[in-house]
Amino acid sequence: MALFWRIFGLNAVVLGVATALLLWAPVTVSVPVALTEAVVLIGGLGVMLVANAVLLHVGLAPLERVTRRMATVDLLRPGQRVSVTGDGGVPDLVRAFNDMLDRLENERATSSARALSAQEGERRRIAQELHDEVGQSMTAVLLELKRAADRTxxxxxxxxxxxxxxxxxxxxxxxxxxxxxxxPGVLEDLGLISALTTLTTDLSIHTGLAVHRHFDADLPQLDQQTELVLYRVAQESLTNVARHAEATEVTVGLRRAGDVVRLLICDDGRGIGLAHEGAGIRGMRERSLLIGASLDLEAAPQGGVQVILSVPLSQSGG
Incomplete structure (x- = not known):
């Protein structure tokens, strides 16, 4: 039933019941209206309005759920849908809204995959130029300075x-x-564990943070894209810890729990405003969607923040 006819029908029911009561009730209205008659009429009007409001609330409840979902939906947290039952105008509208979210999430995932792939390609190109051109030029300058210092x-x-x-x-x-x-050439050459070890060692050397590593020795084989996402999420998380957390120690764990590989980064810093995610955290969420993983940020037991990336092995080739 279309929304117009649904509302029309609800009002028609209320008005029909009110009319039937007026026709069959042994009540008359005198001129001028007596006080008791006025009380009965006003009471009947109140009952009719309340009944109409209740029926409209029930009929339009699915639209209210859609409105609330539209205000809170986030494409980086997929799977947010409005429950729907029955057929007709309002349920069909809710289904259309859910279908629209499906299309938007698929398009967002596809476009994010292209953007992140292009970003990684550009990173490789810049890194190669830094190594081959800038690095070699600076090495040549260093040798020239040494020769000049030896001759003077x-x-x-x-x-x-x-x-x-x-x-x-x-x-x-x-x-x-x-x-x-x-x-991260070490990721391509030696694997994820070696890359994370190098990453955390460099962090400890340059920031003075105490780093605790907990890596399972029997981790399953992961595909290249999954390893890259795990590495980039760890890299961004540790960068946030170094820049903003004011922490003294950080724990980095990579473990298998059943059919899930879980990356955990936990610090003892001052925490962050989890209600307002910056570009770095949203970038981590976009990367996690590429491999069907879930990213959770929570308050750590020791006062900082813990980042948990859970990767299903069915999505990672393990």
Whole structure:
């Protein structure tokens, strides 16, 4: 039944019942209206309005659920649907809304996959250029500075050249570290565990954080895309810890729990506003959708934040 006819029918029922009561009830209205008659009429009007309101509320309840869902739906948290039963105008509208969410989620996942694939390709290109061009140029400058420092007889100039060498060497290390962040070669060469170990070791060296690692030795074989998503989520989470958490220690775990591989990053910092997710966290959610994983952010027992990425083995090739 169309929404118009549904509302019309509800009102018709209420008015029909009221008319029947007026016709068959042994009640008359005098002129002028007596007080008791006015009370009966006003009471009947009130009952009619209440009945109409109740019936309309029941009839339009599915639309209210759709309105609430539209205000809270997030395509990065798939599966949010409005329950629907029956046939007709309102249930069909709810089904159309659910179908629209299905299409939007599929299109979002497809476009995110293309964007992230292009992003990884661009990262590889930039990392290669940093390594092959900038890195080699800075190495050549470093050698020239060393030769100049060895040839000069002026101790002051030699000291200045040696300082320039140290600055260039530090810059070269930064370039190499940036290239590794853009393109984790150790992930491709040695696997996920080695890549996470290197990532956490570098974090500890450069930030002073105490890092605790818990990696299962019998992890199943994961496909390349799943390993890359796990690595990028860990990388972004640890970057957030280093920049914003004001933490003293962080725990990184990678374990198997039944048919799920779970990545856990937990810190003892000041926490973050979980109600307002930034671009980094939403980027992690987009990556997790690529492999059918779920990403949860919760308050950690020791006061910080814990990031949990759960990857079903059926989606990861394990």
């Amino acid at each position: 007889q002026d101790p002051v100039l030699r000291t200045d050249l040696q300082h320039a060498q140290e600055t260039t060497r530090a810059s070269l290390d930064d370039v190499r570290r940036l290239a590794v962040r853009l393109r």
